[in-house]
Each structure stands twice: as structure tokens, then as C-alpha cells.
Amino acid sequence: MTDLQTLMKLPGALAAFEFSDRGELGAHQIAPGGKLDADSLDLLCHVCVANIAIATMQARGWEKVTGAQGFYPIQGFTLVGFEWTAVATENRGVVMANEQADYEQAYAALAG
Amino acid sequence: MSLIDELVALHGVFAAGEYSYRGDRFSYKGHVSEEHARMASIMCRATSMGVHMQADIMAGSYPECGVAPAGGWVVRGPQFTVCVMANVFCFLDNQASLNAVMSILRTRLADASSDLI
Amino acid sequence: MIKRLLALDGVQVICLFRDDGALVEGYGVLDESGMVRLAHFAHEYKRMVQANADQLSMFTQMRGWTPPRGWIVRGAGASVCSVGNLVCLVENREASLNEIMNELREAASY
Numbered sequence: 001m002t003d004l005q006t007l008m009k010l011p012g013a014l015a016a017f018e019f020s021d022r023g024e025l026g027a028h029q030i031a032p033g034g035k036l037d038a039d040s041l042d043l044l045c046h047v048c049v050a051n052i053a054i055a056t057m058q059a060r061g062w063e064k065v066t067g068a069q070g071f072y073p074i075q076g077f078t079l080v081g082f083e084w085t086a087v088a089t090e091n092r093g094v095v096m097a098n099e100q101a102d103y104e105q106a107y108a109a110l111a112g
Numbered sequence: 113m114s115l116i117d118e119l120v121a122l123h124g125v126f127a128a129g130e131y132s133y134r135g136d137r138f139s140y141k142g143h144v145s146e147e148h149a150r151m152a153s154i155m156c157r158a159t160s161m162g163v164h165m166q167a168d169i170m171a172g173s174y175p176e177c178g179v180a181p182a183g184g185w186v187v188r189g190p191q192f193t194v195c196v197m198a199n200v201f202c203f204l205d206n207q208a209s210l211n212a213v214m215s216i217l218r219t220r221l222a223d224a225s226s227d228l229i
Numbered sequence: 230m231i232k233r234l235l236a237l238d239g240v241q242v243i244c245l246f247r248d249d250g251a252l253v254e255g256y257g258v259l260d261e262s263g264m265v266r267l268a269h270f271a272h273e274y275k276r277m278v279q280a281n282a283d284q285l286s287m288f289t290q291m292r293g294w295t296p297p298r299g300w301i302v303r304g305a306g307a308s309v310c311s312v313g314n315l316v317c318l319v320e321n322r323e324a325s326l327n328e329i330m331n332e333l334r335e336a337a338s339y
Contacts, residue, residue, distance in 0.1 A: 040174040047166045054162060054281070055187040058155045061288030066148055070191030070205075078186035080197065080218070081167060081179030087186075098183075098218075103210045107188060135280075151287060158280030165273040172266070 002112040004029045007092070010109055012100025014084060017041050018092050023049035026091075036095065044079075044095070048088035051077045076107055115200060115220045116141050122216075124208020130200045131157050142203070156194065156201040159185060183224075184217065186210070198224035231336055232256045234317060239324025241307075243317045244268045257318070271309070271316035274300065299333065301326065313337030 007016035008029050015036050017028035023046035030036050052074050059071035076089040086095045087106040094106055113121075119128035120141045129140025131153035138153035163182045171180035184197035193210060195202045197217035204213055234243045235256055242257030244264050250272030255264035282297040299312035308319045310326065312333035319329060 035174075035176045035178065037174075040170065040177055043170050043173060044179070047163075047170065050166065051159065051163065051185070051187075054159060057281075058159070058284065059187075059189060061284060062151065062155070065151065065288055071187075071189035071194075074187060074189055076186075076188040078188075079163060079167070079179060079182060080184040080186070080214075081177075082181055082183060083178030086179065101214075103186065103214055107210070154280075154283060154287060158277070158284055161273070161280055162277045165270075165277060168273070169270075 002109050004092075006112075007094045007109055010094055010096060010106055011102050012097035013094055014097060015041055015095040016093070017045060017095075019045035019049065019088075020091070021049070023047075041095075044086055045088075045093070047079060048077055048086065048093055051079070052088070052090075076110065078103060078106075115216070118216060118220075119200075119202050119213065122204075122208060122212060124206075125202060125204045125213065127152070127203040128201065129153060133157070133199060144203070152194075152201060152203065156196050157199075159187070160196055160199070183221075186214070197221045230339065231315060234315075234329075234332055234336060237324070237329055237332060239320045239322070240329060241318045241320055242267060243315065244271070246272050246314050246316065248272075248314070253314075259318070267309075267316060267318060271311050274302070274309075275311060275314075299330065299337075301330070 004016040014034050015030045018026035025042035025045050028041055055074045055077060059074055063069060063072050078087045083098055084095050085098050085101040086093055089110040092110055116128045119125050127140055127142030127144045129138060129149060131138040135157055140149040163185050167180040167182035170177045187194045191206055193204050193206055195213050198221045202213055231243050231245055234240055242259045244255035244267055245253040246268035247253055250269045252265045252268040278297050278300045282294045286295045302309045306321055308321055310317050310319055310329055310333060315333050315337050
């Protein structure tokens with residue numbers, strides 16, 4: 001599994017973190033000099049868990065109704081914010097500056 | 113070329129469209145049925161409203177937090193990915209370039225209002 | 230009119246909000262800015278619950294979920310209850326949720 005140190009090497013990485021199934025922040029790293037702290041990361045983790053749960057419900061319903069496959073189980077959720085982007089998979093995530101965000105590289109690193 | 117045309121012309125993008133924040137209208141192009149596009153627009157609108165609320169709550173607790181106002185979101189499944197910026201949605205298979213789609217969405221919708229109207 | 234809901238056991242705050250989320254009136258232990266925030270949260274949460282109920286109906290093809298009449302978010306010590314455009318903040322220890330939801334339903338129908 002890719003460690004947090006490696007996630008912090010993604011372009012524009014501001015923080016890398018782990019979270020529980022309920023969204024509580026676990027191990028994390030924050031780039032020095034930034035505005036993020038553990039409390040805001042903890043809230044962000046809850047946002048990620050909430051949206052992965054919503055997307056899972058949607059994928060389940062969509063696949064039942066349409067007969068299509070390929071969305072379930074949800075592998076990740078990304079929030080594109082005003083300045084920052086957060087990419088999260090099952091229990092880990094990374095925050096990147098919008099201008100440098102490389103979504104594909106982030107998902108690949110989180111899957112590793 | 114319209115944004116929706118530009119998106120569906122990309123390799124691996126199989127549908128793109130937009131919905132009204134009121135939830136009463138949608139339009140789309142691509143290889144999905146009208147009914148499935150309607151469902152997709154309902155789902156995307158629902159998630160967008162939740163994401164906006166969550167980002168606003170984060171900003172309420174952490175005013176310098178860089179996530180608010182929310183611009184959009186991405187959900188990734190084993191084969192397919194859904195991207196939404198403002199009120200535009202895009203369905204793509206995972207062989208497509210997510211970065212290319214996001215780049216177009218973010219560039220073309222950079223000035224989109226964050227009011228859900 | 231809604232002020233009388235404060236007389237129910239456990240109800241700390243009662244607010245009425247407009248369809249755009251603006252506070253119309255509020256009573257209880259929160260200050261004005263707290264009530265504005267509660268009204269705003271309730272408005273956004275209501276829209277989210279409506280959207281998720283719509284999806285549940287869409288996927289299950291079952292009527293009965295929509296339009297949702299109200300919602301409760303229950304925390305360890307406090308809950309937020311809402312029906313229509315009314316929302317109240319409740320202390321769990323003292324409150325009867327059934328009584329509060331019934332009163333909210335009645336008040337929301339005025």
C-alpha cells in the first residue's frame with residue numbers, strides 16, 4: 001500500500017491522510033506552512049465517507065435499474081473545491097492544490 | 113463548439129449533459145437513453161447539493177478552508193467515472209483521460225456561479 | 230405561534246425558515262446568528278433529504294417516500310428535528326420525539 005510519504009510527493013500535495021470507516025481521521029501528514037490542520041482534515045474525512053456512501057447507494061440503484069455494471073463498488077470520491085481538491089478512496093486520501101491536481105496520478109497512487 | 117459537444121467528442125466519454133439546479137430540466141448528448149440520462153441528472157444534482165452543503169459547513173468551521181464554495185466532484189467505480197462541475201455532468205469509462213475531462217470542465221466552467229440557481 | 234413549541238420538554242430552539250433558507254422567526258437559547266445558521270442548515274439538509282428520497286423512489290419504483298415530510302438527525306446528547314419549514318433543536322435526555330414530531334407536523338400545516 002502506498003504510504004502517506006509517497007502520497008505527499010504527488011504534485012501540489014498539501015496533506016495525505018487515513019480515516020476509519022466512520023470518517024475519523026487516523027494517521028496523516030500535512031505540508032508545512034499550509035492552512036490545513038488535523039481538525040479540518042477530520043471534517044474532510046467525514047465528507048469523503050458521506051459521499052462514498054451516497055455514491056454507493058446511487059451505484060447500487062443505478063445498476064439495479066439499468067442493468068449496467070461498472071460503478072459498484074465505488075472506489076473513490078473527489079471533491080473539487082475553490083482552491084483545493086481532495087481525492088479519497090476507501091480509507092485514504094490526499095489534498096492537492098487545484099492548479100496542480102493530477103487526478104489520474106492521485107487515483108493510481110491511492111490504489112497502489 | 114459547445115462544452116457538451118466538446119466533452120462527448122473525447123475518447124471514452126459516453127454521455128455528458130447539464131441539469132437545472134431546480135431539478136426541473138436537463139439536456140444531454142451521448143450513448144444513453146433519455147430515461148437513463150434523466151436518472152443521471154437527478155443523481156448528479158442530489159450529490160452536488162450535498163457537496164455544496166458539506167463544503168459550506170467546512171467553511172463555517174474553518175473560514176480559510178480552500179474547499180468552499182465547492183466547484184464539483186468525481187466518483188470513480190471499477191469501470192466508469194462520473195465527473196460534475198457546476199451543473200454539467202460527464203460519464204466516462206476509466207480508459208478515458210480523467211485529467212483531460214477535468215481540465216475542460218474546470219477551464220470552461222471557471223466562472224460558473226456558485227449559487228445553486 | 231411557533232413559540233409555544235418551546236414549552237415541550239427538551240426543545241431548546243424552534244425556528245421557521247423561508248424556502249430560500251432565510252430565517253423568518255426563531256425562539257430559544259441560541260442567539261440570532263446561531264438561529265440563522267440552524268435555519269440555513271435545515272434548509273440545505275431538507276433539500277438533500279428530498280433529493281435522496283427522490284432517488285430511493287426512483288430506484289425502488291415505490292411511492293410512499295416522496296415528498297418527504299420531515300427528518301430527524303439524532304446525536305449523542307441532542308437532536309435536530311424538522312417538518313416542513315420548521316426546525317427545532319432538542320435535548321435528547323428530556324425530550325419525547327413523538328410528541329415533538331406531532332407538534333411540528335401540526336404547526337407546519339398552519
